[in-house]
Amino acid sequence: MKVKCSQKALASALNIVNKAVSPNNTLPVLNNILISVEGKKVVFSATNLEIAIKTIIDADVVNEGSVTIPAKIFSSYVGLLKDGDVELKLEDGMSLSVKASHSETKIKGISAEEFPLIPKIEDAVTYEIPVDSFKDAIDQVAFAASTNAVRPVLTGVLFRFKKNELRMVATDSYRLSEKVLKLNTGSGEDKDCIVPARTVIELGKIISSQKGSIEVRVANNQVMFKSGDTVLISRLIEGHFPDYEKILPKESKTQCEVVVDDLVLAVKKVSLFVMETNNNVKISVTNDGTLVVSTDETQVGEGRADVDVVIKGENNKVALNAQYILDVLASIHDDKVFVEMVDKVSPVTIKPLKKTEYVHIIMPLKL
Numbered sequence: 001m002k003v004k005c006s007q008k009a010l011a012s013a014l015n016i017v018n019k020a021v022s023p024n025n026t027l028p029v030l031n032n033i034l035i036s037v038e039g040k041k042v043v044f045s046a047t048n049l050e051i052a053i054k055t056i057i058d059a060d061v062v063n064e065g066s067v068t069i070p071a072k073i074f075s076s077y078v079g080l081l082k083d084g085d086v087e088l089k090l091e092d093g094m095s096l097s098v099k100a101s102h103s104e105t106k107i108k109g110i111s112a113e114e115f116p117l118i119p120k121i122e123d124a125v126t127y128e129i130p131v132d133s134f135k136d137a138i139d140q141v142a143f144a145a146s147t148n149a150v151r152p153v154l155t156g157v158l159f160r161f162k163k164n165e166l167r168m169v170a171t172d173s174y175r176l177s178e179k180v181l182k183l184n185t186g187s188g189e190d191k192d193c194i195v196p197a198r199t200v201i202e203l204g205k206i207i208s209s210q211k212g213s214i215e216v217r218v219a220n221n222q223v224m225f226k227s228g229d230t231v232l233i234s235r236l237i238e239g240h241f242p243d244y245e246k247i248l249p250k251e252s253k254t255q256c257e258v259v260v261d262d263l264v265l266a267v268k269k270v271s272l273f274v275m276e277t278n279n280n281v282k283i284s285v286t287n288d289g290t291l292v293v294s295t296d297e298t299q300v301g302e303g304r305a306d307v308d309v310v311i312k313g314e315n316n317k318v319a320l321n322a323q324y325i326l327d328v329l330a331s332i333h334d335d336k337v338f339v340e341m342v343d344k345v346s347p348v349t350i351k352p353l354k355k356t357e358y359v360h361i362i363m364p365l366k367l
Contacts, residue, residue: 001065001090003037007081007100009057014075016230017046019202020053021071029114032068033075035088035096036112037061042088045118046071051199052118053206055230066112069096074107119233121224124217125191127161128184131207131214131227137168137179138204140331140358145197146172153239156194159218161186169244170197173363175324176244176347177331180357184213193218194237203232248361249349252340254316256285256309257353259336264329266293266305271322273303279322280365283348285341286315309339316341318348319365325350328360 017033025031025048034045040061045054067090077098078086087099094109146154151173160167166181207214207227215226218236225232270281270293277298284292289311294304318341329337334352341348347361 001035001037001067001088002062003042003059003089004062004085004087005042005057005059007078007083007086010086011075011078013042013044013055013057014071014078016055016206017044017053018071018075019205020046020048020051020232022048029068029110030116031070031072032110032115033071034066034068034112034115036066037064039064045115047116047118049116050196051202051232051234053230053232054118057229065090067094067096067109068112068115069107069109077105077107119222121217121219121222121233124219124224125161125189127166127186127216127218128213129166129181129216130184131210131212133181134214135204135207136333137181138200139333140360141168141170141177141179142197142200142204143170143327143331144172144175144177144360145170148172152237153194153241156196156237156241157200158241159191159193159195159216159223161189161191161218163188163190169241171242171244174321175328175360175362176247177328177360178244178248178358191218192241193223194239194241195223195234196237199232199234206230206232247347248359249340249342249347252313252342252349254285254311254313254341256291256311256339257336258291258307258309258339260329260332260334262307263291263293263337263339264326266291266307267322267325267329269293269305270295270303271326273298273301274322275300278365279324280319281322281325282317282319282367283339284315284317285309285311287311291339316343317367318344319367320348320362321365324362328362332358
């Protein structure tokens, strides 16, 4: 195997596939990246047996071949090289020679035959989604998934394909995000699947600078995402996602229009005093156009901050987790939001002023 490629393309490819390398693998080969030279392309692959990522770069190929190289040391070394040509050559069995301007090294690898086969997606249903709206959806939904493995289905993001739209939903049972996206193309077949939230978050990082559309192929127990020259394959979570639509408030008694930055600042001020009360902050709204964020007196003190709002409906009060409020406000790409309340025991709805396709609810705490 002998190939010459640019440092920039090589570093970018390694950065992408590294997202499938876990630091605590028991199999040594899973700490490695598979490099396969085929035709005029170099294919980089990595897997942790839950997800697999493959990406391709163009190169000047002298000889084909394949080898697996330790991901951490290879990526770190390439990242230290200056932009320019890099020559990769397999020498002395399983050692990869890396030559660049003013530097040369050898990295010991493992035979490509020991690397697990990247699964093929067969009998799949295919959909196509605009990348830009998909990136927004990942930001606005995935953070609401649970990190507790007791209920595996809640550690994933529901992908509900129906007609010409996709609904992405995540919940940890204390909060819930739902985003509706229009599909570029679909199979016409309705389909539900639950993708691990960790997979969705890593996918968001991969496509962060990409444009165009992303192809999604859903099989019985696996899903594939393809954008440009990069493919990510993930297992699906088995089970049934909760019937979340039952808990979405159908109406509200109080609706506030509030500037996002003002509300974020108010919650941050008050949240300095809520560590010992499980982030419990009180939200009160009154017909004089004021939203008050406050906390009970704690050992370190107490806080109160007022925010000017446009209010419709009656006075209302509810207690919420301060961090949950900050999380959703950080994900909404809008200057203003609607905060809607029913009563002190019902979920609070937060949604962007300009975009009706996103909704987030937070379950109340005890007042």
